[in-house]
Amino acid sequence: MTSISSPAEDSPLLALQRATHATLQALTAELVDLDLTASEINALANLADGKGRTVSQLGAAAGTRPTTLTSVLDRLERRGHITRGTRAGDRRSVLVELTPAGRLAADTIREALADLERRALGGLPPEAIAGFHTVLDVLAKVPS
Amino acid sequence: MTSISSPAEDSPLLALQRATHATLQALTAELVDLDLTASEINALANLADGKGRTVSQLGAAAGTRPTTLTSVLDRLERRGHITRGTRAGDRRSVLVELTPAGRLAADTIREALADLERRALGGLPPEAIAGFHTVLDVLAKVPS
DNA sequence: GCTACGAAATCGTATAGTCCGATATCGTGA
DNA sequence: TCACGATATCGGACTATACGATTTCGTAGC
Numbered sequence: 001m002t003s004i005s006s007p008a009e010d011s012p013l014l015a016l017q018r019a020t021h022a023t024l025q026a027l028t029a030e031l032v033d034l035d036l037t038a039s040e041i042n043a044l045a046n047l048a049d050g051k052g053r054t055v056s057q058l059g060a061a062a063g064t065r066p067t068t069l070t071s072v073l074d075r076l077e078r079r080g081h082i083t084r085g086t087r088a089g090d091r092r093s094v095l096v097e098l099t100p101a102g103r104l105a106a107d108t109i110r111e112a113l114a115d116l117e118r119r120a121l122g123g124l125p126p127e128a129i130a131g132f133h134t135v136l137d138v139l140a141k142v143p144s
Numbered sequence: 145m146t147s148i149s150s151p152a153e154d155s156p157l158l159a160l161q162r163a164t165h166a167t168l169q170a171l172t173a174e175l176v177d178l179d180l181t182a183s184e185i186n187a188l189a190n191l192a193d194g195k196g197r198t199v200s201q202l203g204a205a206a207g208t209r210p211t212t213l214t215s216v217l218d219r220l221e222r223r224g225h226i227t228r229g230t231r232a233g234d235r236r237s238v239l240v241e242l243t244p245a246g247r248l249a250a251d252t253i254r255e256a257l258a259d260l261e262r263r264a265l266g267g268l269p270p271e272a273i274a275g276f277h278t279v280l281d282v283l284a285k286v287p288s
Numbered sequence: 289g290c291t292a293c294g295a296a297a298t299c300g301t302a303t304a305g306t307c308c309g310a311t312a313t314c315g316t317g318a
Numbered sequence: 319t320c321a322c323g324a325t326a327t328c329g330g331a332c333t334a335t336a337c338g339a340t341t342t343c344g345t346a347g348c
Contacts, residue, residue, distance in 0.1 A: 011189070011254075011257050012265070013171070013260065015277070015281070017168070019280045020160055020207075022283060023283055027157070042161065045155070045158055061158075062165075063162050063165030110155075113157055114155075117155070120282055120283055124278060125275075127271060128278040128279055129279065131274060131276050131279075132278075132280075133159070134276075135276040136156070136159045136160060136276075137159070139163035139167055140159065140162045140166050142260065
């Protein structure tokens with residue numbers, strides 16, 4: 001089985017991108033009431049545990065550079081979802097935290113996420129899910 | 145145990161986005177000589193089997209709308225990587241095909257993809273990979 | 289204490305990605 | 319022939335992304 005040139009679509013990494021796109025669209029569609037972009041949703045989801053994070057930490061979690069986050073955080077701040085404070089002990093760092101309104105939105109997002117996960121992955125065998133996690137963890141660490 | 149608010153990062157879908165981002169960056173970094181963006185790489189990779197595709201088909205494979213692809217294909221055409229022809233039997237459709245130069249680039253991309261996959265996934269148990277595939281296929285089909 | 293160096297975030301700027309609505313072209317069935 | 323749906327592009331608007339430069343700050347050396 002020479003694999004290449006068959007259905008053209010055997011590459012796991014291409015499948016990865018398709019899956020990401022599909023789930024992202026489903027999520028934003030479901031959360032259309034919040035009027036947030038995918039990046040904003042991602043940022044809020046990563047803050048949903050209530051712990052503050054610096055811009056760099058958020059960038060690492062979301063996979064974007066701090067430069068990119070600046071404008072995203074600008075909008076989230078303007079709309080009252082987050083605050084930017086100074087971190088005790090290092091006044092260079094900016095501590096991004098949820099406002100009460102932001103926490104509400106973040107909770108909605110986490111719920112929609114959990115919901116989508118249940119619907120999509122609910123019927124799958126646990127071994128598959130476990131393998132999925134294993135591979136994702138490895139992929140997230142590929143050196144660039 | 146209300147689960148919510150724990151390490152913030154248990155969500156498979158957030159992990160999915162991180163993995164996508166990391167692999168995408170690794171890939172574009174490795175292919176920097178080709179001077180292509182992520183979208184262009186994606187389009188070429190999906191054409192690498194040599195079969196022509198319509199814009200709609202490409203969009204479905206790459207997870208983008210036809211509108212989005214227009215400008216991507218514009219650049220690829222201007223740079224001699226693809227041609228846009230009419231499809232026999234339906235002159236509304238545009239048949240996107242690789243030029244010889246585009247085929248070369250596409251082959252390079254497929255190689256880099258396979259390489260990255262080997263390096264990242266080589267040491268993992270086959271069951272994990274299988275589970276990964278299973279879950280990806282399901283996720284790619286979530287209704288939006 | 290002062291100074292030099294490195295780190296964190298932002299700003300300015302440029303380019304690409306993305307999509308919505310509108311339009312042009314074409315196939316198809318009545 | 320004509321109305322309707324499908325296919326792709328265009329126009330315009332906004333977001334995403336990043337590189338380089340800048341500002342502000344912490345820290346190690348002296």
